[in-house]
Amino acid sequence: MKSILRTILLTGCLVVFSSHELFLKADSHFLAANMPAELHLFNGTFDKSENSISRDRIIDPKIVGPEYTFKPVDGDFYDKDNATFLKFKTGDAGTYVAGISTLPRNLKMTAEKFNEYLEHEGLDQVLAERKKDGSSTSGANEKYSKHVKSVLQIEGKRTDHYQLEMGYPIEFVPLSNPFDAKPGDAISFRLLRDGKPLSDQTVHYSTIIPGVDAHENENSTKTDAQGICTIQPETAGQWYLATIHMTQSDEADIDYESNWATLTFAIK
Structure with missing residues (x-):
């Protein structure tokens, strides 16, 4: 009975704390040249989008490839099935990178929920600071933005x-072409915060397995002193990296500011 109850509680935590992750993905990351295509902006989990993203929150969207730069406007987006879709046309053959950043929003949480959220996301330093300064018994107002x-x-x-850097407040940059990797190969990524390597940062990663929620199947690692993390995808399919960087805020009525980053790619 205790085991069943723990599973229920853990699942509930996953739903609550993964519920506003943002992913930029495609039905297939392998596309034809000079053809219409779409990207999906999932706001929720890697498997399911809970709501679309309003256009006034989307900033600096772009897709870059060989002799190709596409900067979408509002008319290139549309909403369907609680997700936001981006229409574009591919250019010539090559490896492309796409990105979207969002304007910040605020979220108030009780002390209990906020502490659980910090623990679940591996934000150990923030949790330790709250315990040290006595604020762990207080709720928090978090200002967060997402960069995918x-x-x-x-x-x-x-x-x-x-390997293009988009200039977002936080972003992952592959150190080798992910599409050269096969299942079981190690792939390394550098995590940048304001263009500089971010060390000792918890990074989550997972893939879609039929019948299994990607977040329940999540693994985690940490960046080293050079901001590098390495994962070893064991199966073909779509994969993601995700992290949250949080700092105390000096802004009035805001306790913490967080920047969320995800990167999606695929292995054949």
Whole structure:
């Protein structure tokens, strides 16, 4: 009975704390050249979007490839089935990177929920600071924004656009072309905060397995002193990296500011 209750509580925590992650993904990360295509902006979990993103929150969307730069406008987006879709046309063959950033929003949480959220996301330093300064018994008002990227492969030609830095407040940058990897290969990524390597940061990663929620199947690692984390995808399919960087805020009525980053790619 205790085991069943623990599973129920853990599942509830996953739903609450994963419920506003943002992912930029595609039905397939392998696309044809010079053809209409779509990206999906999932606000919820990697498997299911809970609501669309209003256009006034989307900033600095772009897709970059070989001799190709596409900067979407409002008319390139549409909403369907609680998700936001981005229409575009691919260019020539090569490796592309797409990204979207969002304006911040505020979220108030009780002390209990906020502490649980910090523990679930591996924000150990923030949790320790709250215990040290006595604020762990107080609720928190968090200002958060999200910055998402996706790597796409257009036909067979590999190019180095996967390593493009989008200039977002926080972002993952692959250190090698993910599409060269096979299941079981190690792939490394650098995590940047304001363009500088972010060390000792918890990074979650997972993939879609039929019948299993990606967040229940999540693993985690940490970045090293150079901001590098390495994962070893064991199966083919879509994969993601996700992290949250949080600091105390000096802004009036805001306790913490967090920046969320995800990166999606695929393994054949």
